[in-house]
Amino acid sequence: MTFRITYSVLDADMTALHAQFDEALAAVRRGLGGVFPSWIGGKAFESGDLLESRNPARPGELLARFHRTPVGEVDRVMRVAREAQRGWGATPWQERARILRKAADLISERRLSLSAIMALEVGKNRLESLGDVEESADLLRYYAGQLEEAQGFVKPLARLSPNEDTRSVLRPYGVFVVIAPFNFPLALAAGMSAGALLGGNAVVLKPSEEAPWCAEGLFHALRDAGLPDGVFQVVHGEGETLGAALVAHPGVDGVAFTGSKSVGYAIHGQLNATRIRPCFLELGGKNPAIVCKDADLEAAIEGCFRSAFGLSGQKCSALSRVYVHESLKQAFLAGLSEKARSARVGDPTEVPTFVGPVIQPASVARFEHAAAEARRDGVVHAGGERLRLAGALSDGYFVAPTVVEIAHGHRLMREELFLPFVGVTGFGALEEALTLANDCAYGLTAGIFSRKDADVAFFLEHAEAGVLYANRRTGATTGAWPGVQAFSGWKGSGSTGKGGCGPYYVAQFMREQSQTRMG
Known part of the structure; x- marks a missing residue:
C-alpha cells in the first residue's frame, strides 16, 4: 500500500488492503463473546458485573462483555493514579515521548484487528474505521513531537542581573480523567490520553459504554510500549454513574471530555464548583x-x-x-x-x-x-x-x-x-x-x-x-x-480555544512554573 488511510481518501486501489481486512475480521469474529476486565494499577479487575457490547447492525450479536468498575472502587483507582503519577511526572520527557511513539507504532501494527473491532462495535465502514486507527497512531506521534520540539517545555527567560538564572517550566497537573465518546472510540481516547500522558500526568480512561472494546487495544499498546503500571487505567461503566463519580472525586486534577454540550457543561460546572481545574471539552456542532x-x-x-x-x-x-x-x-x-x-x-x-x-x-x-x-x-x-x-x-x-x-x-x-x-x-x-x-x-x-x-x-x-x-x-x-487541521471548537463547541490535532494541545495539560536561581 503506497498511500495513507485518512478520512479524505477518495480514489485508491485498496484490493490488497480489503483482503487483509477480511482476514482480520474473520479472526475477530472467531473470538466474539469474550470477557474483558477493567484495568486498575496494571492488573485485570473483574467485578462480575458485566457490560455488554453489541453490534448495532445486528443487535442480537454479542461482541464482548466488560467488567464494570463499581463506584466504590473509584477511591482506589484515584489513589493508584496519584502514586503512579509521581514517578511518571519525574520521568525525563524524552522517555515519555519514546514510550508514546512506541505505542503509536504498535497501534499501526495492529490496525487491521482494531479496525475490524471498530466496524463491528460502532458501525463505521471500513475506510472510516481504518482512518480512526491511523489517526490514533498519528495523534500519539504528533503530540510526542510537540513535547520534543519544545524540549520538554523548559524555556530560558531574560535576566535582571548577571548572576540570575530564570526559566519557565511546564509541569504536570497530576491525575486526569478522560471520558471518551463512542463515535471515535480509539482516536479520541488516544488523543486526549496522549496529551495528558506526555504532560507527565496519570490518566483514568472511561470509554463510552456504547463502544468499550477499542479501549482494550489502547491499554495494551501503551502497556506493551513500556508505560508503567497505574499511569494509564481503564474503567468501564455508564456515564451517569461511574463517569459522574470520577468527575466528582476530589483527587481529580483535570478532565478531558468529548460528548454532548449539556453533559460537558455539567461536567465543567461540577469540576469547578469548589476550585478551578482544567476542563477540556469538545462538545459537538451544528x-x-x-x-x-x-x-x-x-x-x-x-x-x-x-x-x-x-x-x-x-x-x-x-x-x-x-x-x-x-x-x-x-x-x-x-x-x-x-x-x-x-x-x-x-x-x-x-x-x-x-x-x-x-x-x-x-x-x-x-x-x-x-x-x-x-x-x-x-x-x-x-x-x-x-x-x-x-x-x-x-x-x-x-x-x-x-x-x-x-x-x-x-x-x-x-x-x-x-x-x-x-x-x-x-x-x-x-x-x-x-x-x-x-x-x-x-x-x-x-x-x-x-x-x-x-x-x-x-x-x-x-x-x-x-x-x-x-x-x-x-x-x-x-x-x-493531526498536524494538518487543528480541531478547535468555538462558542458552545469547546472550552479552551485550543484544539486537538493542533500545535498547542499538549501544553494545555501542564501548568506553568517560573524558576529563578541566584548564583
Whole structure:
C-alpha cells in the first residue's frame, strides 16, 4: 500500500488492503463473546458485573462483555493514579515521548484487528474505521513531537542581573480523567490520553459504554510500549454513574471530555464548583456549509454528501445545514438527494457500504421524530424513514440518509441531531449566508464552495467556527487530521480555544512554573 488511510481518501486501489481486512475480521469474529476486565494499577479487575457490547447492525450479536468498575472502587483507582503519577511526572520527557511513539507504532501494527473491532462495535465502514486507527497512531506521534520540539517545555527567560538564572517550566497537573465518546472510540481516547500522558500526568480512561472494546487495544499498546503500571487505567461503566463519580472525586486534577454540550457543561460546572481545574471539552456542532452562486456544483454536492452522511452523521463535525444560493438550490437539492438515495446502506464491514447503522435505539427514535417534523414543516427530498434490511440485518439500527428543505429558524436547523440528516435552505447574498451560518450556539466546523477568492476570504474572516474549509470535495466540514487541521471548537463547541490535532494541545495539560536561581 503506497498511500495513507485518512478520512479524505477518495480514489485508491485498496484490493490488497480489503483482503487483509477480511482476514482480520474473520479472526475477530472467531473470538466474539469474550470477557474483558477493567484495568486498575496494571492488573485485570473483574467485578462480575458485566457490560455488554453489541453490534448495532445486528443487535442480537454479542461482541464482548466488560467488567464494570463499581463506584466504590473509584477511591482506589484515584489513589493508584496519584502514586503512579509521581514517578511518571519525574520521568525525563524524552522517555515519555519514546514510550508514546512506541505505542503509536504498535497501534499501526495492529490496525487491521482494531479496525475490524471498530466496524463491528460502532458501525463505521471500513475506510472510516481504518482512518480512526491511523489517526490514533498519528495523534500519539504528533503530540510526542510537540513535547520534543519544545524540549520538554523548559524555556530560558531574560535576566535582571548577571548572576540570575530564570526559566519557565511546564509541569504536570497530576491525575486526569478522560471520558471518551463512542463515535471515535480509539482516536479520541488516544488523543486526549496522549496529551495528558506526555504532560507527565496519570490518566483514568472511561470509554463510552456504547463502544468499550477499542479501549482494550489502547491499554495494551501503551502497556506493551513500556508505560508503567497505574499511569494509564481503564474503567468501564455508564456515564451517569461511574463517569459522574470520577468527575466528582476530589483527587481529580483535570478532565478531558468529548460528548454532548449539556453533559460537558455539567461536567465543567461540577469540576469547578469548589476550585478551578482544567476542563477540556469538545462538545459537538451544528455545522454549516455555504454553496455560492459560482460554486463548482458537482464538488459541492460531493463534499456535502460525504460530510453529512459519513459515519451516519454521527460526527461532531458532520454537516447538518446547507445554505445554497437561490439560483442553485433546486439543482443542488436534486443532486444531493440523488446521492443520498443511491448511497449503499448496510453492513459496515462489507466493501461497498458507505452508511452503516446508528449506534442505538434512542438514535433511531430521535431520527423518526426529526423526520416527522420535517414532513410536517418542510419538504423531505430524500430519506426520512427507518430502513428494515433483509436477513441478519433486519433488526439493525438503520435509517435512510435524509435531505430536507426547511427554514433556517426551525429546530432541525438549530439543534445537534447526530444523525444522517441534513437541512437545506436558500440565500441571496453571501453576507446573508454568513449571518445565518453564524446564528448558532455552536462553532465547530464550517465550509464554503465558491470560485471567487474574495468570497472565500470573506468567509475565512467572518465565519464563527474553529475549523474552516473552502472548496473541499472530500468533505465540506469533516476530515481534520493531526498536524494538518487543528480541531478547535468555538462558542458552545469547546472550552479552551485550543484544539486537538493542533500545535498547542499538549501544553494545555501542564501548568506553568517560573524558576529563578541566584548564583
